[in-house]
Amino acid sequence: MVLPGRPRTAPVDETFHDWASRRYGEGTARAAANALGVVTYDAGTGRLSAAFVWELFRRVYAPTVPTVRWVAGGWQGVVDRMEARARDLGVRIRTGARLTGLPGGGPVIVATELSSARRLLGDESLRWESGHCVMRDLAVRSDRRDRLVAVDLDAGGFHESYSMQDASIAPRGESLFQLDMPVRAGESTGAARERLDAFTDLTVPGWRERTTWQRTATAKGRTGALDLPGATWRDRPAIDRGDGVFLAGDMVAAPGMRGEIAIFSGIRAAEGAVRAVRAARAARSGAA
C-alpha cells in the first residue's frame, strides 16, 4: 500500500473498507484500517471515507511523506514557550476558569471542543464524527524488553515510548509510554480497558511489577474530526460563524492531521478576528 506508484488519492464517497478491499484484499484493508487507530482513535476506521483514511495512511506510513516530529522536552515545552511569548506581548492569560457565555465587545475565538462550543454559541449544529478510546500513560523502571513503537493490526491499539526519543522527559532509569485502545461499538469502557491491559502485557512485559506511575483516561467524541463517506474537511463546522465569532480546534473546517487541524484553524480564526477588528476601526473612523 505504501509502495511508490500507489494512488495519491481515494474516493470521498466510498468507505475505506470497500475501496481498499477491492484493491488490496479484505485482510489487508482491515489491517490498514486498524494500523490507523493511532490517528483515528476509532475501532471502525474502515467505515470512514476512503479519501480521508487514505490520506492519513499515506501521512503515517508512506516513507516519503513527512509526518512525525519529536519536540525536545515534549509538547508542554512548546506550550510553555508560546505562553511566555504571549505574556511578553502583553496578552492576559487566565486559566482554570470556565466560560459559560461569550464575552461581548469585539471578535471572539472559541477554541474548545465542539460540545463546549455548542453550549457557548447555543448552536446545536456544531457536531462532527469523532473517535472513542481508552488511554494509558505509563512510567516503568526501564527494561531491555521495552519497545519503541507497536501497532495493533487486530484491534487498532497503539503503543509508543516517549522517553526512548527524548530521555529528558522521564527520571533516569525509567521509561515513559503512551498507549491507547479504541472502544468498539456497544463495548463498555471496562471491557476496552481489559483489552488495553492485555495489549500492555505484550508491549511492556512485566509492567504491573515495574510501574512507578500511571494514569488512565477515556476520550469520547473529542479525539479529532473523522470524515464519513461523502464528507471532507470542508463540510465540518465552519471557522467563521459570523458576527465576529470564530471557531478553532481539531473538529472544524481546516485541513491536516490531528493537532495540525487545531493549529491551521487557529491561524485562520486569528486572521479573521484581526480583519474584524480592522474593519470595525475603519468603520468607526469613517463614521467620525
Ligand SMILES: Cc1cc2nc3c(=O)[nH]c(=O)nc-3n(C[C@H](O)[C@H](O)[C@H](O)COP(=O)(O)OP(=O)(O)OC[C@H]3O[C@@H](n4cnc5c(N)ncnc54)[C@H](O)[C@@H]3O)c2cc1C
Ligand atoms: C493521547 C493523545 C495523543 C495525541 N498525540 C498527538 C500527536 O502526537 N500529534 C498530534 O498532532 N496530535 C495529537 N493528539 C491530538 C491533539 O492533542 C489534539 O488534536 C489537540 O490538542 C486539539 O487541540 P484543541 O485546541 O482543538 O482542543 P483541546 O486541546 O481539547 O483544548 C480545548 C480546551 O478548551 C477548554 N475548554 C472547554 N470548554 C471550556 C469553557 N467553557 N471555558 C473555558 N475553557 C474551556 C478545555 O479545558 C481545553 O483545555 C493527541 C491526543 C491525545 C488524546
